Amino acid sequence: xxxxxxxxxxxxxxSESAGQKKSSLFIHVLLFILTFASTMMAGSAWAGKNxxxxxxxxxxxxxxxxxxxxxxxxxxxxxxxxxxxxxxxxLPFFIPLPIPFVSIFGTLGAYIKTRSIIPNRKALFDIGAxxxxxxxxxxxxxxxxxxxxxxxxxxxxxxxxxxKEFGIMYPDWGMYFGDMLLFQGLIALFVQPGTYxxxxxxxxxxxFLCVGWFGMxxxxxxxLPLGQLDGGHIAYAMFGKNQGKIxxxxxxxxxxxGLGSFFGWFYEQIVIESPxxxxxxxxxxFLPILLWIKVYAPxxxxxxxxxxxxxxxxxxxxxxxHPPVDGEDIGITRHILGWLSFIIFISxxxxxxxxxxxxxxxxxxxxxxxxxxxxxxxxxxNNANDIQTTYTDCISTDLRTxxxxxx
Numbered sequence: 316x317x318x319x320x321x322x323x324x325x326x327x328x329x330s331e332s333a334g335q336k337k338s339s340l341f342i343h344v345l346l347f348i349l350t351f352a353s354t355m356m357a358g359s360a361w362a363g364k365n366x367x368x369x370x371x372x373x374x375x376x377x378x379x380x381x382x383x384x385x386x387x388x389x390x391x392x393x394x395x396x397x398x399x400x401x402x403x404x405x406l407p408f409f410i411p412l413p414i415p416f417v418s419i420f421g422t423l424g425a426y427i428k429t430r431s432i433i434p435n436r437k438a439l440f441d442i443g444a445x446x447x448x449x450x451x452x453x454x455x456x457x458x459x460x461x462x463x464x465x466x467x468x469x470x471x472x473x474x475x476x477x478x479k480e481f482g483i484m485y486p487d488w489g490m491y492f493g494d495m496l497l498f499q500g501l502i503a504l505f506v507q508p509g510t511y512x513x514x515x516x517x518x519x520x521x522x523f524l525c526v527g528w529f530g531m532x533x534x535x536x537x538x539l540p541l542g543q544l545d546g547g548h549i550a551y552a553m554f555g556k557n558q559g560k561i562x563x564x565x566x567x568x569x570x571x572x573g574l575g576s577f578f579g580w581f582y583e584q585i586v587i588e589s590p591x592x593x594x595x596x597x598x599x600x601f602l603p604i605l606l607w608i609k610v611y612a613p614x615x616x617x618x619x620x621x622x623x624x625x626x627x628x629x630x631x632x633x634x635x636x637h638p639p640v641d642g643e644d645i646g647i648t649r650h651i652l653g654w655l656s657f658i659i660f661i662s663x664x665x666x667x668x669x670x671x672x673x674x675x676x677x678x679x680x681x682x683x684x685x686x687x688x689x690x691x692x693x694x695x696x697n698n699a700n701d702i703q704t705t706y707t708d709c710i711s712t713d714l715r716t717x718x719x720x721x722x
Contacts, residue, residue: 385529
């Protein structure tokens with residue numbers, strides 16, 4: 316009788332365990348489907364369609380398929396490496412973000428949970444590096460395919476017929492994707508001379524280029540050598556406790572880049588002469604150094620304000636120092652792959668992130684019959700409009716209002 320009772324109890328435990336696994340699998344599948352749907356919404360918006368209308372979601376199919384392929388590859392890289400090292404890990408949890416016109420990519424990404432201790436630094440390296448390396452290969456292939464199959468400018472005109480009406484190839488305003496060393500290198504390598512190349516404020520209309528850029532950008536963020544980011548795992552596996560010193564250097568650089576957009580905005584506020592004594596005092600204190608930056612290091616003003624958020628987020632939620640992990644040296648092969656991952660990080664690092672350049676109506680300038688008085692030294696100005704650059708978050712310092720007047 317006691318035996319029968321124990322058997323029933325054991326059977327109940329097995330049934331409960333099986334039910335939990337089924338429920339867990341259901342959650343993963345449901346989140347995948349919801350994220351696929353939300354990325355289809357985002358893709359339809361990139362295609363110039365109304366994402367609120369469900370019948371338009373088909374226009375986001377290519378974008379969603381490519382983006383989910385990248386995310387799946389990245390997360391299953393982690394998952395497979397964890398399983399090979401007998402580390403208990405969950406299937407990927409995808410994060411949908413179906414907020415049209417706010418969630419521009421349609422998702423906050425995906426993650427897996429490790430439910431057991433990582434046994435040594437070799438396992439730590441493999442689990443940390445496998446995701447970004449696998450994802451990078453996929454997004455690189457997607458991006459190269461997009462470069463090899465660029466449509467003519469008529470593709471862009473079909474989405475923005477007003478460009479053709481105005482006689483322009485693309486506007487100087489709008490949302491820009493940030494510059495990457497790899498971006499320019501791949502264009503030089505794979506695009507034939509004379510081919511129309513969409514600018515960084517239009518590539519989101521091209522699913523392969525958009526997902527390729529986004530995948531590389533996300534990979535670079537994950538490879539930041541901070542805390543328990545993938546880059547933090549790699550750096551700790553390679554350098555041990557020195558990872559903390561590297562993390563602090565990178566964190567300070569993030570703060571500096573994030574403040575760059577503020578410096579640019581502040582410069583624009585104090586560059587015009589004024590009879591106000593307080594204003595003049597502020598000019599005397601800050602303008603010399605800000606003017607020096609404008610002339611000799613203008614890229615600083617193009618820093619992405621989003622780095623300030625990342626600096627805050629990593630400092631207080633992800634932490635800068637990696638938790639200690641025991642183990643021997645990871646070996647020459649893993650060190651080579653680790654340095655390769657840092658090369659990927661540098662080549663895909665977009666210091667200016669994603670930024671907006673507002674449209675400026677030329678009429679505003681036509682109403683100015685007299686040029687605004689400037690305290691620029693005249694030999695440092697190309698024209699009177701050089702000082703009228705507008706900064707929103709971060710903005711290309713090469714932008715000149717004369718470019719708007721030419722259209």
